Amino acid sequence: MTKQSDSNQPMPAEPEIKKAEIDELRRDMRSAQVAAWVERNRRPLAMGLGVFVIVLIAIGYWQEHSRSQSASAATVYEQALQQTNSEQRQALLHKLIEDFPSSSYAAMAEMELAALDDAHAEAHLQALLKHSKSSDIWKWQARLDLAELYIAAGKKDQARAMLEARVGKAYEQLRQYYLALLADDATQRAEHLQRALDAESHDDQLKTKIERLLAEAKASQGTAS
Secondary structure (H helix, E strand, O other), X not given: OOOOOHXXXXXXXXXXXXXXXXXXXXXXXXXHHXXXXXXXXXXXXXXXXXXXXXXHHHHHHHHHHHHHHHHHHHHHHHHHHHOOOHHHHHHHHHHHHHXXXXXXXXXXXXXXXXXXXXXXXXXXXXXXXXXXXXXXXXXXXXXXXHHHHHHHOOOHHHHHHHHOOOOOHHHHHHHHHHHHHOOOOHHHHHHHHHHHHHOOOOOHHXXXXXXXXXXXXXXXXXHHO
């Protein structure tokens, strides 16, 4: 019998590579690449980690320091309020502002001092307006208080400047009342008094005064016409 040629023999099948093995090979390659990258960048990474740790420590210290400062300011403020002697209370409030100038308690101290120290009320109210921790409510009240001071001193332009900005609903009646006091004629006065009367009211005496002034303004308008 004639021997068949080797070329006619079937080739042995190549081993099948499973998908799981390919995925594992890829993971190994990625791990090796990551390990190589870490090795190349070991020093920068160590420095970066050190900086990160320092930042965390600094943040923690700042937060603890802020809490401590706030607690100390609160203690001084409470001590000031407990003082029955005006001079001693003012001294503690001034100390609070000097020692904890950026705290909200310093803004509150300015507000207290404006009521206690008539000679420097304007300066304290201006400081309250400029303080970064002053709330809108404190600023609204400070503007109205300054307007009242300026009206009493005959400084109409400065009073109007304080009353230009809008205020909360609870403060609008007093704002319109002061604008009526600054009005140049009976018509303007009546307009502001009517707005004051229409605004939210928390002061019965002020409301009664507004009603009386509005009646007088309207009567004055009728006489003029």
